[in-house]
């Protein structure tokens with residue numbers, strides 16, 4: 001049986017960052033992952049260019065039962081610290097929009113950087129290794145046994161298994177299972193940053209809009225996001241919808257402003273006075289893609305000149321542009337979700353070190369914890385920050 005200072009379960013963003021920091025402190029570190037490649041999520045992130053952080057990352061960009069939990073870690077290892085690391089590797093990057101930083105070339109550059117850092121401090125990365133059992137050692141620390149019978153002892157065990165999204169590339173609920181084994185509470189999980197779907201009737205009706213995208217404001221109660229919205233064959237997607245999906249719950253309605261720049265009623269009213277012979281859908285297509293304008297007009301039965309249309313009908317039409325209310329039926333679930341809401345209850349962990357209060361030497365970092373970022377590089381920043389904090393003490 002081999003003795004190590006630290007075992008990290010999960011060679012993803014958080015696990016690798018933690019391993020690098022612990023290795024830097026001279027600790028012997030082994031990272032175990034059941035996948036045959038490390039950091040698969042980094043590879044597929046940001047459309048292959050990895051949106052590795054956000055210039056404006058702050059606690060308000062995170063959802064958690066305890067909104068204050070992420071404050072300390074985000075302050076101690078900031079987006080600027082990660083940017084400095086990326087710059088040290090001469091990885092070119094650009095701000096795409098809203099502070100979101102992407103590699104100019106490829107997400108592989110971030111993976112190579114992390115692996116190189118691990119290599120520099122002799123982190124041992126064991127891939128294709130599934131864990132059979134974890135036990136607390138009577139003399140302190142933990143025993144980890146692999147399916148193939150290898151057995152290790154470590155003083156610190158770091159759980160960095162991520163969440164449930166995209167099982168196809170290795171996501172499992174193993175991190176939650178370990179938490180439960182040691183008596184830690186879990187905040188119920190759900191798919192987040194995920195496209196929303198319509199019921200079959202709405203799908204049949206609105207499916208014809210698939211492919212149309214608009215700049216929209218999407219709101220759920222007091223939370224609103226202004227970003228792109230995309231009609232799909234199954235429902236709605238695009239950044240604004242992914243963002244609101246983290247707040248929406250089944251049977252609830254979301255409100256969509258399909259043209260935040262213009263007051264649709266004002267525009268329709270002035271067109272009625274200035275160009276009364278113009279067809280309603282032609283007026284509407286000044287503020288919406290033509291196909292969408294035609295659909296909404298037909299839905300209201302207003303296929304006629306605007307001069308022959310009463311203000312009441314125009315007001316109703318306008319409200320479907322600026323205040324469209326829609327109740328999605330569901331979401332596409334973990335199959336396509338970018339992240340998992342919920343996870344290990346932060347009340348169980350130290351916000352300084354990520355160590356479990358109930359099980360000394362057991363740490364939880366990254367997405368497995370009940371801290372979920374908005375879309376835009378915030379989730380990786382949480383992985384870097386929480387991984388870094390644990391790496392200082394394990």
Ligand code: FDA
Pocket residue numbers: 009010011012013014015032033034035038039040041042044045046047050051052053129130131160161162163165166169170171172173174175336337338339365366367368376377378379380381383
């Ligand atoms: P992560 O999921 O990265 O790593 C967990 C590791 O644990 C994996 O390597 C997995 O194989 C391993 N593991 C799981 N179960 C195991 C088991 N039983 N035994 C052993 N190993 C196990 N975020 C962002 O900020 N910017 C972006 O551009 C994107 N883009 C993006 C695209 C897509 C398609 C997805 C699905 C997600 C994103 N994200 C993102 C979210 C981001 O990828 C995610 O929040 C982080 O990868 C979380 O990092 P972790 O290290 O916590 O988990």
